[in-house]
Amino acid sequence: QIDQDGLTLPERTLYLGQDEESEKILAAYRVFMERLLTLLGAEEVEQKAQEILKLEQHLANITVSEYDDVRRDVGSMYHKLTLAELQRITPTLKWKRLLDRIFHDNFSEEEEVVLLATDYMHKVSDLIRVTPSRILHNYMLWRIVVVLSEHLSTPFRDAIHELSKEMEGNEKQLERGKICLSQANKHFGMALGALFVEEHFSSASKAKVQQLVEDIKYILDQRLDELDWMDEETRRAARAKLRYMMVMIGYPDFLLKPEAIDKDPALHSLGAGISPDVAVSPQFEVDEKTYFKNILNSIAFGIRLSVKKIRQEVDKSAWLLPPQALNAYYLPNKNQMVFPAGILQPTLYDPEFPQSLNYGGIGTIIGHELTHGYDDWGGQYDRHGNLVHWWTERSYSKFLKKAQCIVNLYDNFTVYNQRVNGKHTLGENIADMGGLKLAYYAYQKWVREHGPEHPLHHMKYTHDQLFFIAFAQNWRIKRQSQSIYLQVLTDKHAPAYYRVLGSVSQFEEFGRVFHCPKNSPMNPVHKCSVW
Structure with missing residues (x-):
């Protein structure tokens, strides 16, 4: 590519x-x-x-x-084309010679690439x-x-x-210790992840989060029936995509087997079962006295691993992030959601928390990633992760009209005299709004099945209100004003303040729970809604 x-x-x-x-x-x-x-x-x-x-x-x-x-x-x-066709488009670049050297191969001029x-x-x-x-x-x-x-x-x-x-x-x-930790995390992420998982994420937690994911997927399945803008053919395709969606939670199972990590050079950690002075795998050498050379060795090793994947079938079970990463992602070309153990921690998730906080915390993030499969970008891929237009023209036209409402909403937000770009941030805004709704309705399902939660002592908020407060706290962040300029210019996410206000103000349940007057800023009469 x-x-x-x-x-x-x-x-x-x-x-x-x-x-x-x-x-x-x-x-x-x-x-x-x-x-x-x-x-x-x-x-x-x-x-x-x-x-x-x-x-x-x-x-x-x-x-x-x-x-x-x-x-x-x-x-x-x-655009899929042959090397010969690519060469005609870019005559000053010697593509065959370059690719032959990178991949240690002898490519035919009929070899296909994606441009x-x-x-x-x-x-x-x-x-x-x-x-x-x-x-x-x-x-x-x-x-x-x-x-x-x-x-x-x-x-x-x-x-x-x-x-x-x-x-x-x-x-x-950054202090030097934090720099060193960051680099160790970057170059030996999975090996460090094994230690993190052992200390901070149990198999019981993994099972509970899995159930939470299933509850939120169930709600989306129900919501598909309620969407009056979607026709039956598109609804069937959307439901098939949901059914085929792969979910990976916490960590890859092999991390529970230390011997597998010790044997795999791609996962090798400094001093893991070897002399602390020099840890050597067949292809990757690390020496405590040559930091810069260690970095170069790691980069070269990573390139060799990537090169070996040429013409191999895509491994859909591969993790792009180590377990300790404080992040989550959806990959449209794999139709896959991943939630590492690092994000399944307080304050986003704790098995001992009230469920209102868990659904408002990690639940809205799970819903967010799930909705990415149906936003303006992820919606271009089908259930198998193929680039296929699975919508009917009628449904897609209505989807775009509803999405334009969200573009217009965010276009009217400003921060430090900079206007948020509703089109740039559309996919994330659709996911924020959709994730909030899915998690809220999943929490209501949990309450129906298990009964209302007991009020928290000395707390004036109801659990429905705590759900929205937990969602808002997901995006608490302290930023310098200079970084806001770059964020608005480069980030596909809206500034955190508007990720919260933009989402809750368009959800009728927020207005009801907090008794916001009709047509007030947080409860407008005309609301934007896609999912």
Whole structure:
């Protein structure tokens, strides 16, 4: 799969100096480039930095924003073609030679690849043709330097921090101990995950979360019958997708077998059953005295593992995150939801919590990921994870109309004088709203089956109210004002404040539970609703 890439800054518009904030970031990036090049002993630093920056600005001009309509429609981007056809589109790039070297293979010119950015690749080929090779070489070296400089000495990390301070307002650097923990987590995630699971997540908790997931899936199945905008053919396809959806919870089962981790070089942990001075697997060496070399060894090993997967069947049981990750995800091309043990912890989930807090906490996140299978992006994939349009035109047209209501709602939100982009954040907003509803109705089902929960002592809130409070607390976050600018520009999630207000204000049960007057800001008469 071949796609556009090549920018160091997180969004193309930052290179174009369209407002005061982006001009500040671009100036800080230029200073950062010159500092790093000086530390590396380069000559004519200002000239080299200017040449690299100019090339990146050219790349920014031909890059399509991830939030452009073209990039949201996977079907229109997806082009399967042969290497020979790709070569004709990009004549300055020697694709066969490049792929043969990467994969240690001898590819036929009839080998098929997927191209996701046809226009970009055509233009980048022209750009390479007219750019002096010296500048291209410096640019490629710069891209490597940017990735690896965080692993070098203090002056390099100081330069990174200065750029981060300008972009995100980070005043303090991470302590060295936290940096080391972060890197160990990144490079030996599954091995550390085995220790985390043993300490913090029992098989009993795994079973309880599984039941919670099933309850929320049951509610979506019911909701499908209640949607008046969806016709029967689309409803059957949506229900089939729900039935086939794979759910992975907590951790992969092999982590409970330490001998499997010790034997698998891909999961090897420093000192796991081997001398603490040097831990060696057949393909991956780690030495406590050579930190930077360890990083390079790990990166090279990861590349070798990826290369080996060529032409192999996709492993749908593979985990993209280790168990200790505080995150969850839905993969449309696998029709798969994953909830690592790290997110199944207080305050989001605790088997001893009242169920109102569990359903309002992790329940709304489970509902969120489930709804991603039916948002403007995930809805383009069928039950098997194939890129197939399974909607009838009539139902899809009504879906888009309902989605536009959400776009308009979020377009009217502002934070630090920046307007939230309803189209950029649409998928996440659909998932937030859908997840809130599914979890709430699943909690009501639990109450019907088990009886009302006892009121909490010295607490003035009902359990229905606590459900919504738990949902709001999911998104509590402290941010510097500088980072808000970048978030609105680059993040597919709306700012946390509006993730909460946007969702609850459109749900009639919130207005009822908190006695919000009709047509008040938190209980408008006309509400947006998809799922």
